[in-house]
Amino acid sequence: MSEARTSLNRREFFGYLSTAWIMFAAASGGLLSLTLRFFYPNVNFEPEMEFIAGTPKDYENGVDERWKNGYGVWMIKQDGRLAALSNICTHLGCIPNWLPAELKFKCPCHGSGYYASGVNFEGPAPRPLERFHIFLNAEGKIVVDKTKIFRQEKGEWENPLAYVEV
Amino acid sequence: MSEKSLAKKVSETQVWKSIFRHGPPDNARNRAAVVAGNVFLHLHPIKLKKSGVQLGYTWCMGGLTFFIFLALTITGVLLMFYYRPTAEYAFNDIIAFREHVPLGIMREMHRWGAHAMVITVWLHMFRVFMTGSYKPPREFNWGVGVVLLILTLLLSFTGYLLPWDQLAIWAITVGSNMAKATPFAGHGGPGAALARIGDFVMVSDKNDVRFQLLGGRFVGEPALLRFYILHCVFIPLVVGVLIAVHFWRVRKDGGISAPL
Numbered sequence: 001m002s003e004a005r006t007s008l009n010r011r012e013f014f015g016y017l018s019t020a021w022i023m024f025a026a027a028s029g030g031l032l033s034l035t036l037r038f039f040y041p042n043v044n045f046e047p048e049m050e051f052i053a054g055t056p057k058d059y060e061n062g063v064d065e066r067w068k069n070g071y072g073v074w075m076i077k078q079d080g081r082l083a084a085l086s087n088i089c090t091h092l093g094c095i096p097n098w099l100p101a102e103l104k105f106k107c108p109c110h111g112s113g114y115y116a117s118g119v120n121f122e123g124p125a126p127r128p129l130e131r132f133h134i135f136l137n138a139e140g141k142i143v144v145d146k147t148k149i150f151r152q153e154k155g156e157w158e159n160p161l162a163y164v165e166v
Numbered sequence: 167m168s169e170k171s172l173a174k175k176v177s178e179t180q181v182w183k184s185i186f187r188h189g190p191p192d193n194a195r196n197r198a199a200v201v202a203g204n205v206f207l208h209l210h211p212i213k214l215k216k217s218g219v220q221l222g223y224t225w226c227m228g229g230l231t232f233f234i235f236l237a238l239t240i241t242g243v244l245l246m247f248y249y250r251p252t253a254e255y256a257f258n259d260i261i262a263f264r265e266h267v268p269l270g271i272m273r274e275m276h277r278w279g280a281h282a283m284v285i286t287v288w289l290h291m292f293r294v295f296m297t298g299s300y301k302p303p304r305e306f307n308w309g310v311g312v313v314l315l316i317l318t319l320l321l322s323f324t325g326y327l328l329p330w331d332q333l334a335i336w337a338i339t340v341g342s343n344m345a346k347a348t349p350f351a352g353h354g355g356p357g358a359a360l361a362r363i364g365d366f367v368m369v370s371d372k373n374d375v376r377f378q379l380l381g382g383r384f385v386g387e388p389a390l391l392r393f394y395i396l397h398c399v400f401i402p403l404v405v406g407v408l409i410a411v412h413f414w415r416v417r418k419d420g421g422i423s424a425p426l
Contacts, residue, residue, distance in 0.1 A: 039378045046382055092340040109336055147370075 047071050053134075053142040056082060056166040063098050063116050073132065073144055074098065074105075076116060081163040084132040084144040085118045091125045105129070119152060128152040131162050209413040211421045218422040223297070227290035232409065234283040241276040242398065249328070251394035253387040256330035280322055287318050299423040307415040310408055317405050324397035327390060338393070339385045345376040352376055 008016070047070045059082060064075040067084075072095070074085040087095050094109035104121075105114040112123030119128040133148035142164065150156035157163070176182055177190065188199035201207045217223055248267055249259045263273040291311065294300055300308035327338045343354075350357040353367075353374040361368040371383050381388030416422060 036378075039381070040373060041381065041388075044382055044388070046384070046386065093343040094336050094339060109340065 049146045051144055052137070053084070053144050055141055056136070056164065059166070063100075065098055067144070068098075071144070071146070073146070076118070077166065078117065080166060082134065082142070082166045083157070083163045084134045084146075086130040086132060086146075086149075088130070089125060090120065090127045090129060091123070096129075131157060133161050134164055135161065136164055209410060209417065211417040213421075215421060215424050217424045224422060225289060225293050227286050227293050231283060231286040231290055234279050234286060235405070235409070238276060238279045238283060239402065241272055241279065242402075244272055245276055246398060251328065251390050253330065253390065256328065256390060260329045260331075280325060284318060284322055287315055291315060297423060304415075304419045304423065307412060307419055310412050310415065314405065314408050314412060317401055317408070321397060321401050321405070324393040324401065327385070327393040328397065330390060335385050338389065342376055342379055342385065342389075345379050346371075346374070348375050 051067070051071055053067055053073070053075060059075055059077045061077050064077070067073040067075060068087055072087045074087055076083050076085050089096050089107040089109065089112055091107065091110055091112045094107050096105040096107040096112065096114065098104075099106050103116055105116075105118070107113070107123065107125070110124050112120060112125035114120050114125065114129055117128075118131065120126075128151070131150045131152075133145040133150070135143055135145070137143050148161065150159055150162035177186075187203055189196050191197040191200050198212045201210060201212045245263070248263065250256065260273065264270045294308070294311070323338075323341060326341075327334045346352045346354040348355045350361065350369065351374060352358060353369050353371050353376070358369040358374070371377065377383065379389075379392065380386075381392050
């Protein structure tokens with residue numbers, strides 16, 4: 001056994017083996033996470049979450065449906081306050097209809113009904129419709145920000161961020 | 167030339183012998199070779215217990231389910247030649263199946279078959295449960311079967327969106343809202359509210375599992391395409407592999423369980 005050893009000993013072999021497995025696991029993990037990331041596109045073509053909704057004088061008392069299609073928002077004006085109401089039913093996520101003759105929102109999926117304020121009063125809906133952050137920008141235009149949600153049952157509708165005085 | 171000698175002549179050609187590597191199945195050894203030497207048949211046990219083919223015992227529900235799966239695969243592939251999974255065409259293409267193509271019930275066959283498969287899967291599961299066929303050594307195959315049941319239901323769910331009518335869109339809206347309630351991974355689920363750093367919300371409607379499923383914040387055209395791919399390619403491939411495992415394990419676990 002005096003000649004120079006050219007093969008690996010056991011310790012070196014396991015050292016290389018561990019390195020190889022760790023690199024393989026890291027590469028597999030990286031590939032897997034990239035594959036998962038692939039399902040989240042860099043761009044989507046849905047309407048913006050924040051949009052300019054005209055000026056306060058555009059709205060009369062009651063429910064305004066001009067932003068329902070696309071942005072999914074009803075503008076409701078009552079008692080000198082303008083608020084942005086979500087059109088997603090709190091039961092299972094369908095879109096209710098505004099019935100002007102009955103002054104209520106009615107969901108076609110399972111029959112939930114809401115007053116013009118967004119408070120539920122019939123059907124399976126467990127809580128009122130949500131409202132969005134609404135404010136006036138420097139030019140006096142109304143901005144609706146759908147990323148911030150205000151829930152009546154938490155007392156958040158009285159938050160000044162949830163309405164504009166008109 | 168008599169018929170018998172013709173058959174004999176064909177069975178002695180090189181072509182025949184290259185396909186069938188065994189003699190005529192007129193004895194037990196060759197009959198076993200028929201099954202063992204065939205890539206499809208070899209998933210199946212070489213020998214069956216007499217009780218295994220009693221209709222009153224198995225109802226043939228597993229076999230019927232597989233038969234319907236094959237029928238759905240064939241009709242589904244045929245439908246794919248005409249159906250376009252885009253918001254512009256999907257609904258009209260479904261309507262057009264009635265009159266714009268020959269055999270106008272192709273889509274109905276696919277739809278009825280889908281309903282039938284869900285029913286036969288449940289009945290098969292019921293039979294397996296009532297005959298105690300989930301007990302050792304078959305408990306792993308019961309697990310494979312449960313996964314196949316879930317995949318069958320997911321095939322129904324993803325196929326539900328493809329007609330792209332009001333029922334489809336709102337049913338998938340309601341159904342996919344369940345993904346919103348996934349613990350930690352869905353923005354309405356338990357634990358999601360904890361995953362935030364100050365004002366920065368880590369799990370929101372634009373990066374949770376529901377977004378991954380729908381390709382958007384609501385059921386739109388990306389969701390139609392995703393459900394189409396899941397329905398026509400991804401889930402059927404997984405189901406095909408698991409069916410092979412399922413059948414193979416029936417054989418390896420001792421065949422269909424016998425009456426006690």
